[in-house]
Each structure stands twice: as structure tokens, then as C-alpha cells.
Amino acid sequence: MAARGANRRLWLLWTVLTLAMFGVAGAIMAHGGPRNLLLIGKTTDAHHQIELACDACHTRAFGGREAIEAACRDCHQDELDRIDDSHPVAKFRDPRNADRLQRLDAMQCLSCHVEHNPGVTREMAVTLPEDFCSACHEDIGEERPTHRGLEFATCANAGCHNFHDNQALHEDFLEQHVGEAWLRQAPRLSVTAWRPPPGLTERLVRPARAPDAPPSIPLGAHVVGEWLGSAHAEAGVNCSGCHQPDGADPRNAASWIERPGLTQCATCHIAEAQGFTSGRHGMRLAEGMTIEWGGPFGLFRDRVLSPMRPELARLPMRADAHGRELTCNSCHGQHDFDVQRARVEACLSCHADEHSLAYRHSPHEALRRAELAGRATPGTGVTCATCHMPRHVTRRPNGVERLAVEHNQSANLRPNEKMVRSVCLDCHGLGFTFDALADRNLINRNFAGRPSARIQTLEWVETRMRRRGEP
Amino acid sequence: MTFRAKARLAGLVSALAILAACGSGESAETKAGSIDPQTFTDSLHAVMSADRTIYTQRVVNRLQNELNVIRASEHFVEDRALPLPAQMFRFGSEMVAERTDKFAYQLLSLWPINRQNAPRTDVERRGLQFVAANPGQNFYGEEELGGRRYFTAVYADSAVAPACVSCHNEHRDTPRSDFEMGDVMGGVVIRVPLS
Numbered sequence: 001m002a003a004r005g006a007n008r009r010l011w012l013l014w015t016v017l018t019l020a021m022f023g024v025a026g027a028i029m030a031h032g033g034p035r036n037l038l039l040i041g042k043t044t045d046a047h048h049q050i051e052l053a054c055d056a057c058h059t060r061a062f063g064g065r066e067a068i069e070a071a072c073r074d075c076h077q078d079e080l081d082r083i084d085d086s087h088p089v090a091k092f093r094d095p096r097n098a099d100r101l102q103r104l105d106a107m108q109c110l111s112c113h114v115e116h117n118p119g120v121t122r123e124m125a126v127t128l129p130e131d132f133c134s135a136c137h138e139d140i141g142e143e144r145p146t147h148r149g150l151e152f153a154t155c156a157n158a159g160c161h162n163f164h165d166n167q168a169l170h171e172d173f174l175e176q177h178v179g180e181a182w183l184r185q186a187p188r189l190s191v192t193a194w195r196p197p198p199g200l201t202e203r204l205v206r207p208a209r210a211p212d213a214p215p216s217i218p219l220g221a222h223v224v225g226e227w228l229g230s231a232h233a234e235a236g237v238n239c240s241g242c243h244q245p246d247g248a249d250p251r252n253a254a255s256w257i258e259r260p261g262l263t264q265c266a267t268c269h270i271a272e273a274q275g276f277t278s279g280r281h282g283m284r285l286a287e288g289m290t291i292e293w294g295g296p297f298g299l300f301r302d303r304v305l306s307p308m309r310p311e312l313a314r315l316p317m318r319a320d321a322h323g324r325e326l327t328c329n330s331c332h333g334q335h336d337f338d339v340q341r342a343r344v345e346a347c348l349s350c351h352a353d354e355h356s357l358a359y360r361h362s363p364h365e366a367l368r369r370a371e372l373a374g375r376a377t378p379g380t381g382v383t384c385a386t387c388h389m390p391r392h393v394t395r396r397p398n399g400v401e402r403l404a405v406e407h408n409q410s411a412n413l414r415p416n417e418k419m420v421r422s423v424c425l426d427c428h429g430l431g432f433t434f435d436a437l438a439d440r441n442l443i444n445r446n447f448a449g450r451p452s453a454r455i456q457t458l459e460w461v462e463t464r465m466r467r468r469g470e471p
Numbered sequence: 472m473t474f475r476a477k478a479r480l481a482g483l484v485s486a487l488a489i490l491a492a493c494g495s496g497e498s499a500e501t502k503a504g505s506i507d508p509q510t511f512t513d514s515l516h517a518v519m520s521a522d523r524t525i526y527t528q529r530v531v532n533r534l535q536n537e538l539n540v541i542r543a544s545e546h547f548v549e550d551r552a553l554p555l556p557a558q559m560f561r562f563g564s565e566m567v568a569e570r571t572d573k574f575a576y577q578l579l580s581l582w583p584i585n586r587q588n589a590p591r592t593d594v595e596r597r598g599l600q601f602v603a604a605n606p607g608q609n610f611y612g613e614e615e616l617g618g619r620r621y622f623t624a625v626y627a628d629s630a631v632a633p634a635c636v637s638c639h640n641e642h643r644d645t646p647r648s649d650f651e652m653g654d655v656m657g658g659v660v661i662r663v664p665l666s
Contacts (some may be wrong), residue, residue: 084548088565090565090566090568090569091565093565093568093569093572093575094564094568094575094577094662095575095616095617095619095621095662095664096577096591096592096595096616096660096662098616098617098618098619099616099617101617102617143586170546171643172545172546173546173549464643468643
């Protein structure tokens with residue numbers, strides 16, 4: 001009798017504990033809390049910063065794959081459209097591709113990019129074996145003699161192919177750049193030559209000369225001094241522009257924002273804020289990164305992810321940068337908005353990986369020093385921003401051209417061939433560029449030295465041109 | 472009538488009502504006034520062919536070859552050029568595919584510049600060979616793909632402008648360089664699901 005009683009108690013205990021466990025898990029999923037308990041393994045380098053914002057990807061409970069696919073497209077579809085995706089979903093809708101889709105469903109992001117699978121995750125968060133191209137392109141050797149006998153694991157090698165982005169890799173483009181020297185005759189960033197369209201150089205606003213902060217706000221002299229010398233003051237943006245969005249008014253002193261953040265910057269710098277929150281600097285501040293939801297009766301509050309901090313990063317960061325939050329001010333300062341500092345010193349105040357540390361004595365940095373000292377033509381210096389957050393000419397909705405800085409530092413990096421057309425070709429030949437971007441050791445030395453291997457791409461193109469009798 | 476009998480009768484009537492309601496959601500083929508697949512594809516092809524011919528003749532050929540104002544190029548964004556007629560056709564095909572699955576169409580050829588546009592099914596191959604060998608006639612067939620049956624129509628695609636011929640003959644990847652004006656260069660394949 002006693003044994004049966006004990007058995008019943010054990011059953012009761014296990015049932016209660018199991019229900020409690022499900023209850024806790026359900027509460028964490030629905031409301032928030034220690035969500036790291038629900039993580040099933042190391043997340044990808046791309047997403048680890050936002051791994052606690054489960055709903056960023058798992059947008060609906062019981063939503064299935066469609067809900068996750070919708071989340072992928074929400075963040076990444078714009079870029080795919082911009083780079084003229086080589087394998088867009090539209091290519092596979094035709095019924096004649098039904099057999100191919102059975103081998104590999106190329107209409108779904110999740111066929112190739114699965115999160116929470118650290119054992120099989122490769123570069124670019126791809127979770128397929130390297131030779132997946134053979135699913136559809138098995139017979140490439142018949143079409144291209146140069147490709148006969150090549151292993152399918154090498155399709156995505158440097159200077160060759162990319163599933164999504166082939167802007168620097170199509171044959172017409174390659175043919176134009178056969179036989180180039182490693183350095184151009186007059187190497188210079190092409191964007192340096194851009195001038196604003198005539199008519200826009202007239203002053204549309206008057207510079208601000210006196211701070212309009214309410215009298216109750218104490219203003220440090222150095223703060224006012226920095227602001228007066230900044231582009232904001234030149235453009236007529238006063239204290240109220242960032243600190244009192246409701247307008248400058250002594251009666252408004254209570255609406256003074258002590259530390260304006262991304263939201264305030266984004267009221268004017270929309271494109272920059274969008275770029276920032278699309279990349280790894282600001283993705284934690286993107287929309288939809290809620291990690292806790294408010295409860296009834298105001299018991300709990302909504303909580304979003306905090307800004308990125310160096311100690312959370314997987315790349316090596318400087319120890320003395322730990323604890324600093326990464327916002328617009330981190331690179332741009334608070335009142336002086338020094339663009340030169342934002343290009344190099346801001347980066348190096350946190351980043352401490354091999355490539356960053358090697359910048360100091362690199363050939364590119366020597367060019368920058370010469371340009372700053374006036375010994376070299378403007379546009380010949382190379383900074384961190386030159387390659388990683390390049391300037392480009394863009395068009396406003398009203399058609400007027402303006403110069404913009406790409407604030408998504410990942411935009412040039414996946415794969416790094418994306419840099420070829422937007423940056424490297426301004427100064428270097430294409431063959432040299434491919435060789436350099438393929439050489440990991442050279443990249444780690446920040447391009448001090450020469451590439452160690454030749455990429456065959458341009459030689460094959462040249463061979464085909466000669467066979468056709470072209471010069 | 473007893474209560475049980477009434478209940479059985481009610482159940483029978485409800486079941487019949489439900490069956491009738493299910494039956495009313497039938498496919499288009501059985502409704503009065505529906506279009507047979509061949510008329511459907513013939514009509515679609517008439518529109519596609521007209522649009523593309525006009526683009527080829529009045530836009531590309533005129534501006535590129537006659538007036539030298541702008542050229543047509545495969546990389547029309549970076550070259551600041553016009554899309555090629557084949558690209559205009561394919562973009563339309565992709566946009567249609569995003570909007571509906573009631574039909575799908577492709578531009579294929581026995582001598583494609585891009586090998587992905589070579590025939591992949593038996594019906595495609597026979598259709599392209601037929602329209603090339605029988606000028607003025609279309610090819611109609613049926614096939615099963617991915618577990619669904621399709622009505623497949625193949626229409627000849629001919630060189631309607633000098634731009635077609637010169638570009639295809641000179642392209643680095645072309646498997647054939649003796650096309651002439653009026654030659655059948657490929658075919659438009661339109662598929663309609665049959666279920």
C-alpha cells in the first residue's frame with residue numbers, strides 16, 4: 001500500500017513539474033524573460049546580435065515556414081532587388097522547373113539558409129554542402145570548356161560565381177577589364193569628382209549663430225564651440241533640432257531630450273538611419289526587435305534590444321571600448337560631427353581585429369596621411385569608410401542628385417566581391433582586385449604586400465576572346 | 472412521422488445540401504461559357520507577340536539601328552540602354568508568374584544563347600522542332616510536370632527585325648550564326664494547368 005502511495009505521489013510530482021516547465025517556456029515565449037534558455041545552439045554570425053528577439057524571424061506563432069520566409073524578405077529583399085538577384089524566385093515559378101525544385105527548392109530562403117544549425121553552417125549562413133550548384137548545373141562542362149573537370153565545391157570561389165550577386169562577375173563586364181595593370185594611371189575615388197547640380201549651392205537656410213536652448217539647460221562652452229564649427233550649425237540646425245523636436249520655446253524646457261538617439265537623427269537622416277539599422281552596427285535598433293511585451297495592468301513593459309556593445313561582438317574589440325553603446329554618436333560625436341574622425345579613428349576606437357590593427361601601417365593609410373597633409377590629390381587617400389561605407393551618388397525622390405554614405409557596413413561584404421565595382425576599380429585593375437580580395441592573409445595584413453595567387457577568371461575570358469579572333 | 476424518421480430525413484436533407492454546395496465550386500472547364508485551352512493560349516500569344524513585335528520594331532530597331540539614339544543591351548542598367556526584346560518578354564513572364572498560376576509562358580529555342588532556355592521536356596523539344604519545320608503552324612500537346620497535367624502550346628518566334636538577326640548571329644555564346652530575316656529562331660511556350 002505504501003509503495004503504491006509513493007508511486008502516485010511521484011506521478012503527481014512529475015506531472016506538476018512538467019506542466020510547470022511548459023508553463024515557464026510558454027511564458028518566456030509569449031512575454032519575455034530569459035530567452036537564451038530557448039536558444040538551441042549557436043546562431044549565425046549574421047544574426048547572433050538579435051538572437052533574443054525571436055519574433056524578428058518567428059513572426060507568428062504556428063506561422064510555419066511562411067512566417068519565417070516573410071521575415072527574411074522583410075530585411076533582405078531590398079538588397080536582392082538592388083543587386084539584380086541572379087536566382088530570383090520568379091525564375092523558378094514556371095512548371096518546367098518542377099523537377100529542379102524537387103531536387104532543391106530555390107524558391108525558399110530556408111532551403112539554403114537555416115538558422116540554429118551551427119554544425120552545418122558555412123559562410124554567408126549557407127547550410128547546404130558546397131557543391132549544391134550541381135543540383136541544376138550538372139552539365140556546365142558541356143557548355144563551357146573552361147569549366148570541364150572543375151569541382152562543384154569551387155563554384156563560389158573568389159572571382160567566380162555567387163548565387164545571388166554576380167554584378168562584378170558577368171562576362172561582358174570581365175571582357176572590358178582584361179589586361180589591366182594593377183594600378184590605374186590616375187588612381188582616384190571617382191566620387192571625388194562629383195559636384196552638386198547647379199542651383200543647389202545657393203544657401204537655402206541661414207547658418208545658426210546662437211544656441212536656442214532654454215535658459216534652464218546648462219550649456220558647456222566646449223559644447224557650444226563644437227556645435228558652432230559643425231555642419232549642423234552651417235545648415236541652420238540649432239539645439240532644438242535634435243534636443244527639442246517639438247520646437248524651441250522656453251516653455252518647452254520639459255520636452256528637452258538629454259541624449260538624442262537614432263530616432264531623432266532619423267527625422268532628417270532617413271536613408272542613413274535605414275542603412276545603419278540594416279547592418280551589424282545598428283540591427284539591434286531596427287524595427288521589430290522587441291524582446292519583452294507589456295502585460296495587463298501595466299505589470300510588465302515592452303522592452304526592445306539595447307544598442308550593440310563591443311563586448312557582445314564576435315569580432316575582436318578593444319577592451320577599453322567595452323560598455324560603450326553603438327549609436328550614431330559613437331562614430332559621429334555629439335556636437336562636432338567630425339567626418340574625418342568618423343572615417344578611421346571612430347572605427348579603430350572599437351575594432352581590434354587583425355585587419356583593423358594592420359591599417360595603421362598599411363599602404364592605404366600612407367595615402368590617407370599624404371592626402372590629409374596636402375601632399376597628395378584629394379580622393380587618393382583610403383580610409384576604413386572608403387571601402388566599408390563608401391560614398392555614392394544617389395537620387396532623391398524628386399530626381400535631384402545628392403552624395404550619400406552607405407551606412408550598412410555589410411553591404412560591401414557578402415561576398416567581398418561587392419566591393420569591386422563600388423570601390424576598388426576606381427584605383428585598381430580588375431585582375432589585381434580579384435587576386436587581392438581572394439587572399440585572406442593579405443586582407444589580414446590590410447593589403448601590405450602583393451596577392452599570393454592568381455585568379456583564373458580573366459585569363460579564361462581572354463582565352464575565349466582570342467578563340468573568337470578578338471584582340 | 473416518428474421523431475426518429477424526422478431526424479433521419481433532416482440528416483439526409485442536410486447531407487444533400489452540403490454536397491450540392493461543395494459541387495458548386497467546380498473548375499472553370501465545366502462552367503457554361505468557359506474557354507478551351509487552345510483558344511486561351513492562342514489569345515495570350517496574340518497579345519504577347521504583338522507587344523514584343525512593336526517593342527522590337529518601333530522602339531529597339533528604330534532608336535538603335537535607324538536613329539542611333541540609344542542601344543539595346545543585356546546589361547541595360549549599367550549601360551544606360553534599352554532592355555533587349557527577349558528581356559522585356561521574360562520580365563513580363565516573371566511578373567505574370569508572380570501574379571497568377573493560371574498560365575505560364577517562356578521563350579525557348581533549339582539554338583539558345585543561354586543554355587537554360589533550351590527545351591527541357593519532350594513536348595518542348597517536339598514543339599520547337601515542329602514550328603521550325605512547319606512555318607505558319609502551331610504545336611499543341613499535353614504533358615505532366617511535378618504531378619500536374621498541363622496543356623502546352625508552342626508558337627513560332629521569328630526574326631521580325633534586323634536587330635534580332637544581327638545580335639544573335641554575332642553573340643559570343645550563340646550556337647548558330649546564320650539566321651536571316653523571317654527565320655524561326657525559337658518558340659513561345661505557353662502552359663495551362665488542366666486541373
